[in-house]
Amino acid sequence: xxxxxxxxxxxxxxxxxxxxxxxxxxxxxxxxxxxxxxxxxxxxxxxxxxxxxxxxxxxxxxxxxxxxxxxxxxxxxxxxxxxxxxxxxxxxxxxxxxxxxxxxxxxxxxxxxxxxxxxxxxxxxxxxxxxxxxxxxxxxxxxxxxxxxxxxxxxxxxxxxxxxxxxxxxxxxxxxxxxxxxxxxxxxxxxxxxxxxxxxxxxxxxxxxxxxxxxxxxxxxxxxxxxxxxxxxxxxxxxxxxxxxxxxxxxxxxxxxxxxxxxxxxxxxxxxxxxxxxxxxxxxxxxxxxxxxxxxxxxxxxxxxxxxxxxxxxxxxxxxxxxxxxxxxxxxxxxxxxxxxxxxxxxxxxxxxxxxxxxxxxxxxxxxxxxxxxxxxxxxxxxxxxxxxxxxxxxxxxxxxxxxxxxxxx
Amino acid sequence: xxxxxxxxxxxxxxxxxxxxxxxxxxxxxxxxxxxxxxxxxxxxxxxxxxxxxxxxxxxxxxxxxxxxxxxxxxxxxxxxxxxxxxxxxxxxxxxxxxxxxxxxxxxxxxxxxxxxxxxxxxxxxxxxxxxxxxxxxxxxxxxxxxxxxxxxxxxxxxxxxxxxxxxxxxxxxxxxxxxxxxxxxxxxxxxxxxxxxxxxxxxxxxxxxxxxxxxxxxxxxxxxxxxxxxxxxxxxxxxxxxxxxxxxxxxxxxxxxxxxxxxxxxxxxx
Numbered sequence: 054x055x056x057x058x059x060x061x062x063x064x065x066x067x068x069x070x071x072x073x074x075x076x077x078x079x080x081x082x083x084x085x086x087x088x089x090x091x092x093x094x095x096x097x098x099x100x101x102x103x104x105x106x107x108x109x110x111x112x113x114x115x116x117x118x119x120x121x122x123x124x125x126x127x128x129x130x131x132x133x134x135x136x137x138x139x140x141x142x143x144x145x146x147x148x149x150x151x152x153x154x155x156x157x158x159x160x161x162x163x164x165x166x167x168x169x170x171x172x173x174x175x176x177x178x179x180x181x182x183x184x185x186x187x188x189x190x191x192x193x194x195x196x197x198x199x200x201x202x203x204x205x206x207x208x209x210x211x212x213x214x215x216x217x218x219x220x221x222x223x224x225x226x227x228x229x230x231x232x233x234x235x236x237x238x239x240x241x242x243x244x245x246x247x248x249x250x251x252x253x254x255x256x257x258x259x260x261x262x263x264x265x266x267x268x269x270x271x272x273x274x275x276x277x278x279x280x281x282x283x284x285x286x287x288x289x290x291x292x293x294x295x296x297x298x299x300x301x302x303x304x305x306x307x308x309x310x311x312x313x314x315x316x317x318x319x320x321x322x323x324x325x326x327x328x329x330x331x332x333x334x335x336x337x338x339x340x341x342x343x344x345x346x347x348x349x350x351x352x353x354x355x356x357x358x359x360x361x362x363x364x365x366x367x368x369x370x371x372x373x374x375x376x377x378x379x380x381x382x383x384x385x386x387x388x389x390x391x392x393x394x395x396x397x398x399x400x401x402x403x404x405x406x407x408x409x410x411x412x413x414x415x416x417x418x419x420x421x422x423x424x425x426x427x428x429x430x431x432x433x434x435x436x437x438x439x440x441x442x443x444x445x446x447x448x449x450x451x452x453x454x455x456x457x458x459x460x461x462x463x
Numbered sequence: 464x465x466x467x468x469x470x471x472x473x474x475x476x477x478x479x480x481x482x483x484x485x486x487x488x489x490x491x492x493x494x495x496x497x498x499x500x501x502x503x504x505x506x507x508x509x510x511x512x513x514x515x516x517x518x519x520x521x522x523x524x525x526x527x528x529x530x531x532x533x534x535x536x537x538x539x540x541x542x543x544x545x546x547x548x549x550x551x552x553x554x555x556x557x558x559x560x561x562x563x564x565x566x567x568x569x570x571x572x573x574x575x576x577x578x579x580x581x582x583x584x585x586x587x588x589x590x591x592x593x594x595x596x597x598x599x600x601x602x603x604x605x606x607x608x609x610x611x612x613x614x615x616x617x618x619x620x621x622x623x624x625x626x627x628x629x630x631x632x633x634x635x636x637x638x639x640x641x642x643x644x645x646x647x648x649x650x651x652x653x654x655x656x657x658x659x660x661x662x663x664x665x666x667x668x669x670x671x672x673x674x675x676x677x678x679x680x681x682x683x684x685x686x687x688x689x690x691x692x693x694x695x696x697x698x699x700x701x702x703x704x705x706x707x708x709x710x711x712x713x714x715x716x717x718x719x720x721x722x723x724x725x726x727x728x729x730x731x732x733x
Contacts, residue, residue, distance in 0.1 A: 355465030356552040363468065380469035382491060382553075389466060418495055418553065421469060444477075444492040445485035 055330050058148065058157035059323025061197065061316075063165050064115045065220040065290060067144060070319035072327075073152045077316035080147070083112035084140045086126050095143045114140055115164075118174055138178040145182070161190045161326040163197040163318045167344035169373050190329055191373075194218075195242040195342035197321030198227050201314075202286075203240060203336055204324045209310065212283040215276065216317070217269070217305075219291025223250055224269075226276045227286075231338070232398065238338040239369075239396050241347075247272055253291050262297035269301040277305070287313040339369035341396055346372050346431055348461045349394040355384070365426055368396035372428035380441060383409050383420040391434075393461055411455040412440055419443040434459040467491075467553060474520035478513065482585070482593060484731055490521050494553040497544050501565055502584040509540040526550050541566045575601050579618060591625040592733035598622040616645030623654070629732060632658050640670065652676070653683055660687060 059070040061077075068077035085099035085108045086092070094102065102108040111117075111124050117133035124131050149156055162175055172191045179189045202210050216227040224247040232239045249268045255261030277285075285305045287295065292313050295302050305311050314320065328335045341347045350365040365377055383389070388406040395402070412420050425437035436457040442449030470490050477486035480496060482503045487493050497504050514534070518527035526547065533543050545563060548554055554562075569577060582597030601618050623638030636658045643651045656679060659667035671679070694700070706717045 352466065354468050356467070358555050358557075360465060380471070382467040382469060384467055385464035386466060418467075418491075418498075421491070443495070444488045446492060446495065 054327075055158040056155050057159045057161070057323055057326035057330055058145070059161050059163070059197070059319050059321065059326050060144070061163045061194070061318035061322060062115055063220070064113045067140075068316050068319035069144060069148045070316055070323040071148070071152060071154065071157070072323065073154050077319040078148045078151050079316075080144055081112065082114045082140070083110055084114065084136055084143065085110045088127065093139050093143060095140060096147055111136055119168070119171055134174050134178060137174070138181055141178050142182055157326075159188045159190075159326045159330045160184065161192060161197075161322040161329065163192050163194050163322040165194055167191075167193045167373055172373050188329075190325070192322060192325060193343035194318050194321075195227065195244050196340060196344060197318045197325060198244075198286075199229060199240050199242045199321070199340055199342060200325040200328065200336070201317050201321030202229055202284075203231075203338065204321075209284045212281045214284045214286070215282050215305075216286040216288060217273070217292070218244075218317075219253070219269075219287075219289040221253055221290065223247075224272065224291075225289075226272065228276075234398060240338050240340055240342075241397075242340075242342040244343065245276075256291070256297045266298045266300050269298055270304050273301055273304050282309045284310045284312065286317060287311065288315060288317040290315070339396060341369060344371055344373055344431070346370050346428070346461070347396050349396065350426075350434065350461070351392040351394065353390060353392065354381075362392070365391070366428075368394070372431050375426075375428055377426045379424045379426075381422060381424055382418060383412065383422065385417050389424070389438075391459065405459055407436060407438075407457055407459070409438075411438065411453050413447075413450050413453055415443070415447050419447050429458065432460060432462045434461055470521075472520075472522050474516070476516075476520055478516040478520070480508075482590065483588070484590075487516075490517075490523065490551060491553055493517075493521070494548060494551045497548055498554060498558070498562060500584075500588075501541075501544075501562065501569065502581045504544055505541050505566065505569065507540075509534060509543050541570070575604060575614070579614075579621075582618075583621065586621060586625055589628070589732055591628045594625045595622055595629075598625065612645045616642045616648075618642075619645065620648075620651060623651075627654075627658065629729075632661055636662070636666070643674070649680070652679065653686075656683055657687055657690075 054072070057071065061068045061070075062082060064082055067080045067082045069079075070077040080095050081100075083095070083099075085094045085103050087094065087102060087108045088106075094108065099108065099110075103110045109126050111126055111131075114133065114137055116122075117124065118137050120133070122133050124133070124136060126136075145156060148154075160179060164171065164175070175191050176186065176189055180186060198216060202214050210229065210231055212230075214229040216229075218225040218227065225244050226247060227242060227244045229240065229242040232241065249272055251261075251265050251268060256265050287305075292298075293315060295313060302311070346366055347368055348366075349368045352363045352365060353360055354363045355361075366372075366375060381389070386409065388408045391405045391407070393403045393405060409420070409422070412422060421441050421443050423437075423439050423441045425435075427435045427437075429435055436455075436459060438455050438457070440450050440453035472489065474488045477488045478493070479486055480503075483496070483500070487496060497508075509530070511531075511534075514527045514531045517523050517530070529550075530543050530546060533546065545559065545566070548559055548562065569580065572580060578597050578601050582594045582601070585591070585594035585597060598618050598621060602615075602622070619638050619642035623635045623642060626632075626635035626638055636655060639651055639655045639658065642648075643655065655670060656667055659670075671677075703721070706714055706721065709717060
């Protein structure tokens, strides 16, 4: 079996899970540089040096990389990506040292939200560290939640599964449901950042913990309502201990199983990593969550006398970085028809027509155009169409081009 | 009706089609030329150079091998073309059937009729120089009782029109005169009259005398003047006038540009 690391990263901390250890190895998402030296450090030793004023700390690396900020450390300016690369290298070094394992062959990194640019930045960090692109996967926390849950026995996810994630100053609710049909199994997961938030420091006082408990209970009542849940998971630093949240735990424990796992996202990522590393998929379901399309997209094309369906994207595909370019010839049609097939059986298949009125007037069979398809997010398909001419017979007209955004959702 | 997915391959070294003075870069373009220009491709289009192009540039090795074999077995060019069209995903079977019928009809024509159809086709796509070459071949055929005067007259008439489109007025005039000898058609006489007005009027007078024609239609002068007026009011003349009003630097640039376009247009006609 290859060495696989599942890493979860956010400003609150970074956890690394592997099959070598039950618990994830944890680090603050920060790097420390020794004064008057090129030595970078992470972890406890780094913090000790910083407290002794022998080193400089740069934290909130995740936010930095999202915003594309720069930081000056010891009179040298670093990009967020450079600092992230240093941090990730040290994370891998320290973890392998701690576990006594080799360096991972596959890495799956889970991040709070999927964004095209962030994914590329992380991928670049790993590529610069010598990893192969195919063995690096960046997934959403929703996806790692799915794989964590689906690796458990069926009674855990037979009905809906909820999860509360409580970190330093934010509270997230995740929900998962499994839809089974004769054709396939689809697992949906979505997350929501709760409006209610409190600093974890307040749970150290009696009155503060009472208030925090009330907030959580009210959230749970609102989110769980009358739905049927098999299991509720608790994760995040806030649930390291649950004694302070007496009424919340009482509410969520009624008629369902409740588990707490601080390393849920890192472990879910690691499970996902083994799925990627396996020659045959370990799990047999479509995964619909942040970062993945919930709608299949097809085009009807013709070949000689026959019409056939050409798949642009399948439900469950990653929308991030997905880019398709086709050269098509419009043989008498006024528009191009996309067939959108939501994976949700309760939603109808839709046809979206995009007019080809940007094309110049030319005889049939010579209206050749290029169709570029990419995605802005899971619900927005971007179309870039341009006339590419028909060789010397009809030259391309550069002004004949169109950019369209197509909403994939009703 | 529908959308056709194109093949990804675009030739680095295109295939030059001399009759049309164009390069072919893709299998779709090749299919289109074969289908849309049957008269151009029925003879002398299938060649080893085309097989090489299909094999090395369009990366269609099996198709190239098949047609090369057909060629070696002396299978007719039109059957090879039909085979290529059937192999592509570009045309429906109904379109191929239509094409086959068209080819069969062309093959039923006498040799001179086929050459005329080819020449007329060249004329239709404004390849006047090539049209003249085919009309000349027909005219050089030994006298044949089966070729009617009317047919010969039409050949000379079309050749005259092709010369006129190339601004070779003297040659056009000669061809129209020959045509008149066969057809004695008033419309041809009118064309001779118009052409003579562009050159020397005496030529026409001599021609009338030689053919014993006493008078011509009085409305022709009016028609000639009207046509001239229309030509002078055309967009091309307006554009030329607008160029002449520009400052000297811009004028020179635009004139050069226009001259280059006209030269190219003329070269394409040859």
